[in-house]
Amino acid sequence: MTEHRTAQQRPAQTRPAQPWIDQGWVRIAAPAALGAAALVAWEVAVTALDIQPYLLPAPTAILAQLQAALGGIVAAALATGRNAALGLLLGAVAAVVVAALASRVRWLDQVVAPLVAAIAVVPIVALAPVLQTMYGATSEMPRIIVVAIASFVPVFITTLRGLRQVRPVHRDLMRAYGATGWQATRVVTLPGAVPFVFAGVTIASSVAVISAVVAEYFGGLQNGLGSRIASAAAQSGYSRAWAYVVAAIVLGLVFYGVTLVVERIASRWARVPVT
Amino acid sequence: MSAVEVSGVTKVFEVRSGRGAATVRALDDVSLTVAEGEFVALIGPSGCGKSTLMRLIADLDEPSSGDVRVFGMPARRARLERAYGIAFQQSGLLPWRTVRANVELPLQLHGAPAADRRARADELIELVGLTEFADRHPDQLSGGMQQRVAIARALAEHPRLLLMDEPFGALDEMTRERLQGELLRIRAETGAAVVFVTHSIPEAVFLADRVVVMSPRPGRITDTVAVERAPIAAGPADDAVRETDAFFRSVTAVREALHGREGAAPRGAEAR
Numbered sequence: 001m002t003e004h005r006t007a008q009q010r011p012a013q014t015r016p017a018q019p020w021i022d023q024g025w026v027r028i029a030a031p032a033a034l035g036a037a038a039l040v041a042w043e044v045a046v047t048a049l050d051i052q053p054y055l056l057p058a059p060t061a062i063l064a065q066l067q068a069a070l071g072g073i074v075a076a077a078l079a080t081g082r083n084a085a086l087g088l089l090l091g092a093v094a095a096v097v098v099a100a101l102a103s104r105v106r107w108l109d110q111v112v113a114p115l116v117a118a119i120a121v122v123p124i125v126a127l128a129p130v131l132q133t134m135y136g137a138t139s140e141m142p143r144i145i146v147v148a149i150a151s152f153v154p155v156f157i158t159t160l161r162g163l164r165q166v167r168p169v170h171r172d173l174m175r176a177y178g179a180t181g182w183q184a185t186r187v188v189t190l191p192g193a194v195p196f197v198f199a200g201v202t203i204a205s206s207v208a209v210i211s212a213v214v215a216e217y218f219g220g221l222q223n224g225l226g227s228r229i230a231s232a233a234a235q236s237g238y239s240r241a242w243a244y245v246v247a248a249i250v251l252g253l254v255f256y257g258v259t260l261v262v263e264r265i266a267s268r269w270a271r272v273p274v275t
Numbered sequence: 276m277s278a279v280e281v282s283g284v285t286k287v288f289e290v291r292s293g294r295g296a297a298t299v300r301a302l303d304d305v306s307l308t309v310a311e312g313e314f315v316a317l318i319g320p321s322g323c324g325k326s327t328l329m330r331l332i333a334d335l336d337e338p339s340s341g342d343v344r345v346f347g348m349p350a351r352r353a354r355l356e357r358a359y360g361i362a363f364q365q366s367g368l369l370p371w372r373t374v375r376a377n378v379e380l381p382l383q384l385h386g387a388p389a390a391d392r393r394a395r396a397d398e399l400i401e402l403v404g405l406t407e408f409a410d411r412h413p414d415q416l417s418g419g420m421q422q423r424v425a426i427a428r429a430l431a432e433h434p435r436l437l438l439m440d441e442p443f444g445a446l447d448e449m450t451r452e453r454l455q456g457e458l459l460r461i462r463a464e465t466g467a468a469v470v471f472v473t474h475s476i477p478e479a480v481f482l483a484d485r486v487v488v489m490s491p492r493p494g495r496i497t498d499t500v501a502v503e504r505a506p507i508a509a510g511p512a513d514d515a516v517r518e519t520d521a522f523f524r525s526v527t528a529v530r531e532a533l534h535g536r537e538g539a540a541p542r543g544a545e546a547r
Binding site: 167169170172173175176177178179183187188191192194269270271272 | 330333334335354355357359361363365367369370371380381383384385412413414
């Protein structure tokens with residue numbers, strides 16, 4: 001079988017000498033070094049220029065707060081993370097279902113398109129207090145809904161784009177087989193759109209964490225990062241507020257990292273080259 | 276009963292360009308009969324409507340006027356009763372499915388039980404010589420192998436008619452010739468009629484019993500060349516067939532039909 005050619009045998013896989021900038025350890029070490037240098041510069045600047053804590057606390061002060069309140073910070077991050085995860089899941093599932101319907105039913109597409117545009121410009125800040133009043137102060141529901149609405153839009157847009165990328169040859173094949181519309185959607189269109197769905201989820205992941213944090217600024221339960229940041233700042237606990245901000249950044253990175261990995265897995269499954 | 280019966284078919288496309296809506300006569304009063312088990316090649320320059328004609332037989336498009344019958348049935352019913360198998364220039368394999376799952380696709384869509392599907396797919400994969408690649412994905416195969424999978428998929432439901440639209444058009448010459456030989460062997464084993472669209476004269480002559488020559492603007496059948504078969508003993512020795520005088524005579528006959536006979540105006544130049 002002379003035609004035999006597998007992915008493992010491609011010559012490009014043998015990795016010739018790479019420039020130093022592309023080597024694995026440099027790609028991790030270089031940003032880490034830059035970050036460390038920035039932190040040192042920050043620390044030196046705060047001490048040397050005698051900057052007041054309410055303007056900018058020193059990294060060491062923030063680190064001390066992180067250590068002191070670690071248990072509470074982790075609990076708050078978990079509460080916010082749970083809202084973000086549930087809202088992201090809810091929004092993404094709704095987005096995929098509505099996009100699948102819109103790609104199949106023409107009039108529905110035309111009805112939904114302006115509504116999605118409207119949802120896309122809904123300011124979370126405007127919505128959160130309204131939902132807070134609707135559900136009362138002891139419910140996580142308003143926060144989850146805020147996250148779901150914010151996550152819906154990017155997932156809907158990328159999914160619909162993926163669903164519309166059916167190749168003509170596949171359309172012909174489905175017609176030749178006499179496949180019903182839903183069969184074609186299930187067998188060709190949806191699997192082909194899977195990488196697009198997860199590309200949307202990756203975009204939505206950062207939005208989800210930001211929305212979950214911001215939604216907490218408007219009262220309700222005092223269990224999450226957003227409410228802790230607000231109350232620490234109100235009580236002049238600037239270093240503590242910053243410690244929670246650091247936790248929010250870490251939470252956002254975790255969400256982004258996890259969804260990025262899932263997106264890679266989805267692309268590999270669908271055999272789409274990762275770009 | 277003939278496999279394909281096309282009578283007086285015209286296909287007009289609306290082309291919206293700029294502000295005006297022009298019409299293009301892709302096919303003009305075309306009639307063609309393909310007997311059961313017959314291998315017919317459609318050949319002609321770009322725009323002669325050869326692909327359109329095949330798409331009408333497959334009921335992928337509908338004729339503006341005229342009648343298309345497949346095994347005596349209207350084209351639409353023939354499609355829904357899966358009277359034909361089909362392959363295109365692009366293999367159209369689903370990249371997330373293995374070779375086996377791709378071959379099983381039509382059977383799966385038509386509700387065949389999983390065990391039957393698998394047995395039939397394995398049989399077909401063996402027929403096209405890809406048994407050891409059954410669990411691979413299309414991106415791990417060469418273009419020629421992908422096209423063989425597409426042919427196996429076209430054969431999945433024992434069609435008595437195969438429709439092929441330049442299935443080897445994107446392959447290199449060596450792979451192309453090998454697959455032509457394989458197609459003849461498969462066709463001999465299945466006894467299916469074949470309508471094969473191509474723009475390669477040697478390919479048409481090598482494969483077909485009859486070469487139908489078409490010309491563009493409007494798309495018409497201008498000539499039909501019955502291919503001479505050299506009496507070669509036992510088994511198709513592909514290269515030997517390609518070197519016989521009969522093969523060259525048929526190639527010349529098709530070329531003259533395409534470009535106009537000596538003395539006639541050289542339509543070939545215009546046809547490009």
